[in-house]
Amino acid sequence: MAKTVIYVLDEGYIEFAVEKIHGKLKKLxxxxxxxxxxxxxxxxxxxxxxxxxxxxxxxxRIHFFLSDERYVPLDSDQSNFKNINGVLFSRIEVPSENIHFVDTSLPVEKACERYEMEIRTAGQFDLSILGMGPDGHVASIFDPKTGKIERAVTFTPPSGDPMVPRITMTFRALNSSRYVLFLIRGKEKKNRLADILKGVPLSASFVKGREKTVWFVEE
Structure with missing residues (x-):
């Protein structure tokens, strides 16, 4: 039976999360x-x-996928790929073919189709490192109905901050993960986790690891 673990940390939040993620990657x-x-x-x-x-x-030996992308040019400061590339991909020795991202230079439908095909090559994910918005959204799933479709990838109209169109994995893709780790910081997000634990059907409540779900919460 899948487990859920919650770590609430007063200090050393980033260091603790990094230590746990590093250990999980090594084990996998x-x-x-x-x-x-x-x-x-x-x-x-x-x-x-x-x-x-x-x-x-x-x-x-690690293939990376982005949970979602803002439908903006990949060199935009709003691009998730650009921001992650700057702190991670560009600093490690990982082959370019191991980095899977949404090609926002393509029309929306084509971008979704291509990314869905790449996700199929994985079969299932071993680990998903996710966040949660102050409204309880996960990836770019702002309305749970969006995440419940049968496809692995879908387009969402302008939402969130920044208010731009987005392409996101659905629950079907995210829930293929053996392990799901949520990183949340801030009072509003902590309150949304409390809502989820009470059974409120926010988007993030529909994502769970097949073997374990872990929440890292900064107090």
Whole structure:
């Protein structure tokens, strides 16, 4: 039966999360030759990714996927790919073919189709590192109905901050993950986690790891 674990930390939040993620990646790499990891966009995970880049791992054996992308040029400061690339991908020795992202230079439908095909190559994900918005959204799933469609990838109209169109993995894709780790910081997000624990059907409540779901919460 899948487990849920919550860590509430007064200090050392980033260091603790990095230590746990690093340990999980090493364990997964002992089990398999190649692993598939989902990374969330947004600001909260970036310091964690930056610390991970300093660690010694066989990065060539890890395939990375982005949980969602803002439908903006990839060189835009609003691009999740650009921001993650700056703190992680550009600083580690990982083959370009191991980095899977939404090609926002394509028309929306084509971009979704291509990314869905790439996700199928993974079969299932080993680890998903996700965030949660102050409204309880996960990836770019602002309305749970959006996440419940049968496809692995879908387009969402302008939402969130920044208010731009987005392309996102759905619950079907995210819930294929063996392990799901949520990184949340801030009072509003902590309140949304409390709502989820009470059974409120926010988008993030529909995402769970097949083996374990872990919440890292900064007090």
């Amino acid at each position: 790499l002992e089990e398999k030759e190649r692993i598939y990891v989902v990374l969330a966009g947004g600001k909260t995970p970036l310091p964690v990714y930056e610390r991970l880049a300093d660690l010694n791992l066989p990065w060539n």
